[in-house]
Amino acid sequence: MERFAIAIDGPAGSGKSTAAKEVAKRLGMVYVDTGAMYRTVALACMKAGVATAEEAEALSVLNGIDMRIEPGQGGQRIFLDEKDVTAEIRTPEIGKGASEVAAFQKVRERLVEIQQELAREYPVVMDGRDIGTVVLPDAELKIYLDAGVEERARRRQGELREQGKTEELSAVMEKIRQRDEADKSREHSPLRMAKDAILLDSTGMSAEEVVQAILAEVKKVR
Ligand code: DC
Numbered sequence: 001m002e003r004f005a006i007a008i009d010g011p012a013g014s015g016k017s018t019a020a021k022e023v024a025k026r027l028g029m030v031y032v033d034t035g036a037m038y039r040t041v042a043l044a045c046m047k048a049g050v051a052t053a054e055e056a057e058a059l060s061v062l063n064g065i066d067m068r069i070e071p072g073q074g075g076q077r078i079f080l081d082e083k084d085v086t087a088e089i090r091t092p093e094i095g096k097g098a099s100e101v102a103a104f105q106k107v108r109e110r111l112v113e114i115q116q117e118l119a120r121e122y123p124v125v126m127d128g129r130d131i132g133t134v135v136l137p138d139a140e141l142k143i144y145l146d147a148g149v150e151e152r153a154r155r156r157q158g159e160l161r162e163q164g165k166t167e168e169l170s171a172v173m174e175k176i177r178q179r180d181e182a183d184k185s186r187e188h189s190p191l192r193m194a195k196d197a198i199l200l201d202s203t204g205m206s207a208e209e210v211v212q213a214i215l216a217e218v219k220k221v222r
Helices: 016-027 035-048 055-064 092-101 105-121 131-135 149-162 169-185 207-221
Strands: 005-009 030-033 067-070 077-080 124-128 141-146 198-201
Touching: 005 016, 005 131, 005 207, 016 030, 016 124, 016 207, 030 035, 030 105, 035 055, 035 067, 035 077, 035 092, 035 105, 055 092, 055 105, 067 105, 092 169, 105 124, 105 131, 124 131, 131 141, 141 207, 149 169, 198 207
Parallel strands: 005 124, 005 141, 030 124, 141 198
Antiparallel strands: 067 077
């Protein structure tokens, strides 16, 4: 396939990764989860006993680790110092740490480089917060996937339940609001919709409906 990139941005729990993974599979493209990279930096900080809110320390951790991404149509695997940490990074604590390290410009620069390199190598469906605005400003298709906060909290609650954890809906909603606020108000590459992105509100839509809506947009540009 010739170079073709789909950027999917949006807030936590909007269904980006589920949709991006499935769209990549159906189109024979490679799914790249950029949030996993920020999560891996946060995990490395935690392992090193370094606060994720300290820029210089987080950067020195990032400079000292080996982070390897194995992209694939069925999903992406991510390795920290040769250990597969794909599952280990999916906790709310690491999500919060990821949001903190993601505020640092130098951390972002390093990870954006890796992301752009992947997009040069493969036709990608890449999800994150700044893909359409910063990482792939020339992506052929940009989707901004949003959903109401209560719906996003219910989805997160379901994911937590699958991990055997129970949390009150109100508590999950509060954390999502805080994460939205942190991601949208940070100085560097805040979460925002690219001017040329298509807004898709997935509230009340099934995962398959979201996939179909994105595939319909792909048809228009390809
Ligand atoms: O999508 P996620 O929950 O795995 O992302 C974890 C954090 O990483 C999120 O709070 C914001 C940050 N992030 C970012 O700043 N830029 C990206 N491209 C992807 C994630």
